[in-house]
Amino acid sequence: MPRPKEFDQELALDKAMELFWQQGYERTSIQDLVEQTGVHRGSLYDTFGDKNQFFLTCLDRFRQVPKYRLFSILEEEGSPKEVLSRFFEKVIDSALGNGTQRRGCFIANTAMELAAIDPGIASRVEAFNLDMESRFYQFLLKAQKDGKMKFHHTLRELSRFLVNTRNGLYVLGKTASDRQSLEDVVKVALSIL
Structure with missing residues (x-):
């Protein structure tokens, strides 16, 4: 049985989005995302997919967050x-x-x-x-x-x-x-x- 996610996915997305926003896609590494979100690399991949898919999810999140x-x-x-x-x-x-x-x-x-x-x-x-x-x-x-x-x-x-x-x-x-x-x-x- 898979372990439940042990992190707040929306918070991780918001932190990743801020990093992508500040640095851009190309200048942001998976290690940068791990450090920014505090989520282990494997958990990021399991939840959001590769860096490109994670970025696409951040773009989708941006459209949904009214504060922006x-x-x-x-x-x-x-x-x-x-x-x-x-x-x-x-x-x-x-x-x-x-x-x-x-x-x-x-x-x-x-x-x-x-x-x-x-x-x-x-x-x-x-x-x-x-x-x-x-x-x-x-x-x-x-x-x-x-x-x-x-x-x-x-x-x-x-x-x-x-x-x-x-x-x-x-x-x-x-x-x-x-x-x-x-x-x-x-x-x-x-x-x-």
Whole structure:
């Protein structure tokens, strides 16, 4: 009879996700994961599979953990532009982090590092982006139905543009020398709405 798992799988996933997020997939070894999670190598393999499968599980976990999502801001009161401005201010805060460790977005980092070479990872990145697109679409649709905004582009086009703006802020935040660079991107993005 197999022994029951003697560790908290969600906690191990969260710790592994943080390590992958900080170091990237390629720079993270199985030994790094053992040390980060405190779980023996054999137990990690038995529970999560190889490093690639473990990483895919971490990507799935990221999509499910609400603390990594800022989209609840889109449900707040205010004009659509005010709400989007607050949303993107939080994205900028997150992108810039504490100024010394700008880790970016786990999904955006993964897209740049691995999506072009791993179909399993690419499908998860696409699913995350489609989820974001859907949230922006619903937000814009409500603004349109409430008569608060008229658009010169389709809602789908604008939703995709907002996804790209959000992802771009995280990428730019990894190297930008000042906050103003990111705020300028948001200013232009909001001007087309």
